[in-house]
Amino acid sequence: MKKYPEILLFCVLLTGCSSETISDRLYTQSIGLTCDGSLSFYAENFNQEISPPVEGISIAEVLRQEEAQNGGKVFIGHTELLCLDGTCTLNPAEELLFEKGLSPACKVLYARPEEYFQNADHASLIHIIRMSEQNGLLSSTELATALSEWHGIWETALLPVQKPGRNMPGLVLLHKDGNCTDLSEAAAQGMYWLRRNTGSFTMTLQTPGGEQDIFIRNCRIEKQAEQQELYYHVIVRTGTPELNSILQNLIETQCQKAIQEMFLAKADVIGMQDLLEKSGIHPEKNMTVKIHLSVTVQ
């Protein structure tokens, strides 16, 4: 009983000594990874201060070097953007997600990190990507989704990319081995309708009477599989019924474009593998799959 005050005092003192303070950490907003022989790590904090890249053979080593360089523990729990150039995709990203605390909602951008961080406007890109997703211009792409797609049979993920000379990002299909296929604008928009997206927004349609705005309440997709024939039914609810037919045609065109370009790139970013497994088929990389597309605008 008499020793309790001493033990308590010891614990109180320990609380000051043993752990770093909140300001000792380097809170990164964007990070980049590239593997040219060795792993290179780029980091930028929330004050847009970019630290010089460090190299190492593993994530643990590059983080250690970054900490030594900056004099503070690297904290990636709030990182909003991961920049990958296709040279290293899977293992470092998985390690960052499951062991180092990277958020699964972190956006993954296809770009060379050194070019990305040198671009003066790169800081706004994160916000542009986010707003584009909210406004139906870009399909949602997150780290967890990308990793899941890379682990599929077709080993390809859908990532945003910064197009030169354009503010709006585009989409690419990035294979696990680094091969990359650009998607056209129509295909990129088609991906929005075909992937799991929620939210409402207003878009502008080209009509015979000129440009008109249409309010999209929500969009959902119903999928079915019968053997190797897959049925995708896109259902869109709008607030402007008189423009529904025009919208329907547009969505059909965009979705068909997206599917076409996806097939050309031998990719699956619309959940074909899950559908095939659900119907009892073990998917293979070179198997022939037929997609029946239908669109309903209500």
Next chain:
Amino acid sequence: MPQESKKYLSGTLEEILADIRHICGNSSDILINRITVGGISCAVLTCEGMCSAAIMTELIIEPLTAVPAQADSSVLFQYIQNYLLLSLDRPVIRNYADLFRLLYSGFAVLAAEGQNFALAYGVQGYAARSISEPSGEANLFGARDGLTETVRTNMSLLRRRMKTPLLKFELSTAGNLSQTDLCLCYMTDRVPPQMLRQIRKELRAVDLDTVLSSGYLQPFLEKCRGSLFDSVSLSQRPDVLCSKLLEGRVVLLIDGTPFALVIPKLFIENFQTLDDYNHKPYYAAFSRWVKYGAFLIAVLLPALYIAVSMHHPELLNSTLILILTDAEQKAPLSLPTETIFVLLMYEIIREAGLRLPKSVGGAVSIVSGLIIGDAAVSSGLISTPMLTMTAISVIAGFVTPDLNAPITVTRLLFIIAGGLWGLFGIGLLGMIVLYNLCATETFGFPVTAPLAPFYRRAMRDVATRVNFHRMQYGNFTVEEYHEQNS
């Protein structure tokens, strides 16, 4: 008590008076007045300052001097007992222990030549505090009278509110030297008999020399040592005590202190006030939940802030973490040390405010609030977010003043645990505190009832407060919560 005081009264009047002087060591406050009553030599004994001179004169001295001549002292005492109502409280004294106890309680004692007993008359007139508003337990709509230091006055306060013969008072004493009056109050139709027997047994077993406040007896009635939370409550309000009596609890009034003990106490009562029953049900339920939230904030907020900032910053959004980082950059001490320092300063200021005379008390708030608080933040010794968290936690603690002691201690412990091990440490300590609370019981009543074990019917006055139309049916007594040992 000296051995001689256990003797019975015997011998001549002179011998009795000599014994009295010897036992009390010729104490100057014992007044012995020789008087002849009905031709018999008598003595009237009082204690200085305990009796009212006017009442003594009117009720004792004048009637005694008018007594006609009697044959002997037994006839005299018979005459006085049968024909003179000198007082409403007229015990008979046969031994010196009772004589001194009654004398020091403000009784006047009449001893006569040739009698081996004396007569006592309750003519108390000592200075006592009048009934005033209770110092704590503030209520907007409740009564403004509170208990006083006189047990008989307190008995009357309860009796005035409960005009039923089911309310019973049992007087006894405790304290070998102080002989403090105790009064056990209960409703005969609803008190658990086993609990009552156990309480009586515990009180009889108390072997203290003095009982100067309720805190002396509280540990004997709380069966769980090492518990952070009380299983016996204190109250100064007669209306609150009556509501507890109606639930089958036992109230113990103690002479010399305005705080009565209520057995048993449930943890949930810390969040119930009399005002809850004066507001509309929706507001009463809202204020109850505010109190529950305030308790959690009071205990956990600083620890959670420290744990999240130091160990789990990913729980906060990036804007907030940057604000906190900027604020903490200048602070020389670690977060837990800062927090403990501020809380200890608050405790020192609170104690100083309690002990200081009222005229100086205002200076404490100026010094502590403006000078220390503002200067510490401006100089960067303490960061503003941390000070804000601590202040919110302290203010939240004021919502449940009965829990002030456990809140203060557990808050500090949680800060240490959160600082050392983050949410893991908070989880561990949280389980320890929960188990400590769940293990606390008194006389077979767990303090966590009616949450654990869960009684759905009781939620009408815990999770919410139903209106009186529904409350009037199915009144509960604490006996429902009793857990018997196998």
Next chain:
Amino acid sequence: MSKIHNHQLTAILFLSGAWSVICIPSLYGNGQLPATAAACLLQILLCLPMLALQQGTFGRTIKNYKIMGMLYIIFFLICGANGFAQLWEAAPPQLLPSSGKLTAAVLIALTCFYTSSAGLRATARAAPIVMGLFILSLIVLILGAWKRADLNRISFQTENFLPGMKIYFSLSGELAAVWVLADQIQNHKNTAVNLYLIGKACFCLLILFFSITAGGRLIYLNGYPFFTLTALSQPLQGQRADALYILVFVMLHIMHTTLQTGIVEHIAEQMYPIAEKWSAPVSLIFMLILAYFFKSDILETIIFYSLPVLIFLIPLSMRIRQFARSLHKKGTLYEKIS
């Protein structure tokens, strides 16, 4: 020990079982869902002999057959050790203090030393409160997981049905506690036990369901579906909320270990009253030692093979014996009357 209420029994057993569920090491696929449901039904049937026994049978049995009491003590020590082994193997580094797994285990053991000294009655009272907090955390998990869930990943399959059942059984060590605790319950013990079995199965199904739908292919690679699910299911975009599950993790492990320690103490006290004071710390030390030397799959295998004996065969034989005795008494009475 005083009687416990049936909702307390449900809560204690559920929380102890929930710890095992969150430490499921791997996911076998959609086939695990029907396997879990089938295992639950089978457990309900296996518990029938235990619940049919008269109150006080367990106490009398272990007093008369001390070897049986020892058997149960060893079993609960293994269950407790399995909890620590699961902590070692399953817990991701983010959920433990920076000082490491050994520190975490020792801290939990010290906490359990205090909690078990408070007695099974305190555990029974704390369990519903912890259960309430646990349900709140589940709601947060579901909110985060629902956003990512893709129902197309779910299908009815029977592949890996038996391995799925085996895993569920090897994570059900607390079933043996039913007999010990049902001895203490006032009434409606069948309801309490069935609620626990169904509740645990529902919780397991929930975790498996969201692991498959929200976790996708990452769940199969990373193992430990619950922890992977908490990492992937974030209710808010800007923050990672899986640190909140530290509280769940700590609460469940402490409840699990305290239950095992409390039961060992209860059994030891009934067999040898002198063991009351030291049985709890000694059992915790034993658990730590066993966990240090044996991996969780070995301990789970022992649990899997011991469970049918302890929860079905022994109680069934006791029940047959009781039934035979009651028939004999009736027969004797009939002879007397006639």
